[in-house]
Amino acid sequence: xxxxxxxxxxxxxxxVSPSSSVLxxxxxxxxxxxxxxxxxxxNVPYEKWTTVLEAILEVKKHFDHSVAVRxxxxxxxxxxxxxxxxxxxxxxxxxxxxxxxxxxxxVEPMNNFPxxxxxxxxxxxxxxxxxxxxxxxxxxxxxLESDEKEFLQSPKELEQYIQFANCIKCxxxxxxxxxxxxxxxxxxxxxxxxxxxxxxxxxxxxxDSRLKIIDESHGIWRCHFAGSCSQVCPKxxxxxxxxxxxxxxxxxxxx
Amino acid sequence: xxxDEHKEGxxxxxxxxxxxxxxxxxxxxxxxxxxxxxxxxxxxxxxxNILRGQVGWNEFLELTQTTEGHIFLALVIAMCVFxxxxxxxxxxxxxxxxxxxxxxxxxxxxxxxxxYRHKIGIYSAILLAAIATMYGLAVMxxx
Amino acid sequence: xxxxxxxxxxxxxxxAAVALVAVHILMRLTQGxxxxxxxENVLANYKLIPYAAMLELILILLAVHGFNGLRVILLELRQxxxxxxxxxxxxxxxxxxxxxxxxxxIIMTNMGMV
Numbered sequence: 001x002x003x004x005x006x007x008x009x010x011x012x013x014x015x016v017s018p019s020s021s022v023l024x025x026x027x028x029x030x031x032x033x034x035x036x037x038x039x040x041x042x043n044v045p046y047e048k049w050t051t052v053l054e055a056i057l058e059v060k061k062h063f064d065h066s067v068a069v070r071x072x073x074x075x076x077x078x079x080x081x082x083x084x085x086x087x088x089x090x091x092x093x094x095x096x097x098x099x100x101x102x103x104x105x106x107v108e109p110m111n112n113f114p115x116x117x118x119x120x121x122x123x124x125x126x127x128x129x130x131x132x133x134x135x136x137x138x139x140x141x142x143x144l145e146s147d148e149k150e151f152l153q154s155p156k157e158l159e160q161y162i163q164f165a166n167c168i169k170c171x172x173x174x175x176x177x178x179x180x181x182x183x184x185x186x187x188x189x190x191x192x193x194x195x196x197x198x199x200x201x202x203x204x205x206x207x208d209s210r211l212k213i214i215d216e217s218h219g220i221w222r223c224h225f226a227g228s229c230s231q232v233c234p235k236x237x238x239x240x241x242x243x244x245x246x247x248x249x250x251x252x253x254x255x
Numbered sequence: 256x257x258x259d260e261h262k263e264g265x266x267x268x269x270x271x272x273x274x275x276x277x278x279x280x281x282x283x284x285x286x287x288x289x290x291x292x293x294x295x296x297x298x299x300x301x302x303x304n305i306l307r308g309q310v311g312w313n314e315f316l317e318l319t320q321t322t323e324g325h326i327f328l329a330l331v332i333a334m335c336v337f338x339x340x341x342x343x344x345x346x347x348x349x350x351x352x353x354x355x356x357x358x359x360x361x362x363x364x365x366x367x368x369x370x371y372r373h374k375i376g377i378y379s380a381i382l383l384a385a386i387a388t389m390y391g392l393a394v395m396x397x398x
Numbered sequence: 399x400x401x402x403x404x405x406x407x408x409x410x411x412x413x414a415a416v417a418l419v420a421v422h423i424l425m426r427l428t429q430g431x432x433x434x435x436x437x438e439n440v441l442a443n444y445k446l447i448p449y450a451a452m453l454e455l456i457l458i459l460l461a462v463h464g465f466n467g468l469r470v471i472l473l474e475l476r477q478x479x480x481x482x483x484x485x486x487x488x489x490x491x492x493x494x495x496x497x498x499x500x501x502x503x504i505i506m507t508n509m510g511m512v
Binding site: 031087088109111112113114115121159160161162163164166176178179180181182184200224225226227228230231232233234235236237238240241242244245247248251253254 | 259260261262263264265267268273274275277278280281284345348349350351352354355357358359360361364365366367368369373
């Protein structure tokens, strides 16, 4: 007789421990029919390793499946789950409840991004500003000859820009930036850091055109080195460093 | 600023908390800059009293050489020294000086630009402002 | 004017103003603070051509630096073509106005027209 495996009984995804639970306050807002956002509160059990994303998914599973949240990789690679957690922009999958040192966790959509619903926000502005700075290699010899090989680059040359290439476009930097808080036309730390990523790449020959693009009244000069972008970046891109290096080119500190 | 854009607004720009001493320095720089501009305009106006001769000048001195006037000037000294010292730090930072070197990022992904050099610069600016204020108060109230 | 040029002026005026304002403040401290503010002493300061020139320079440097800083803050608070043009020209007008008013004081006092 063939062995038939039975469907496993569904268990709760986290071990229910009465002593470890946290109050999760989730901002709920649907622009189509709500005038303002409101908070809904849920008591969620957690372990030492439970992330905020897991807590939100626990809410979706057991309390209210209509909570809108964007997530994908669950390992700080895709940049989808950016949100404001206890007042600071963070990746939900990369933030453990235990590291927040609080019995109350408040999750809200990232600031400076229009809200789609609840915790999901629109990224059009980030994509537009990113495209504006020409995020691709600019060279005259883009049509390679048949016997041409790859563009050579030493490890030292790679080290000059590789950290800025780690950007996952999560938008946390744009959310934390004080200029982005009020300036709708500002290019933003994400785009400026990516502009430096290409300027610093020895394969790229488009430095002058990129510097011209950001040399405007709402370009690089509206960055005041507050450093909040670097404080929140989950991948160590350190946009503030890239922006100041870029400005160094324009001020004559770097050539 | 439309509600649609979900911008943090002036409240977010003016909130110095959440992101470390560098954000506090940004906030103090803005406050001191605006304060100094207001003082500068007032100073140009008040010193124009010299054109009203001895009587006009002495009238203006009666207004400013008071306890309140001295405390106000002490505040101006604090703003001026902080704005100057922090301004020099920011200018160096804007040139890429003291912001660290690019390197392959590794956990815990601490940003190299938010380093001890700039933190010391900020705390020095605050300390020098405090010292200058105390010196100014000693000079003004000591006479 | 390109924004990079404006910001280079912003940095340059800041650095120059630091040195000159330090001299201006030291003048008040070397003589004795209250004594240095007496009418005759202030008048004597204005009558010295190098000192009057230094005051004029401080006036121009700080007016440029201060009002450009205000322009930057106002541009960040709100956007729009009309608003931005109004802020830029408004700050320029305020800059020129303050320089004119302050220069009037310096020149008239220096020439003894008090």
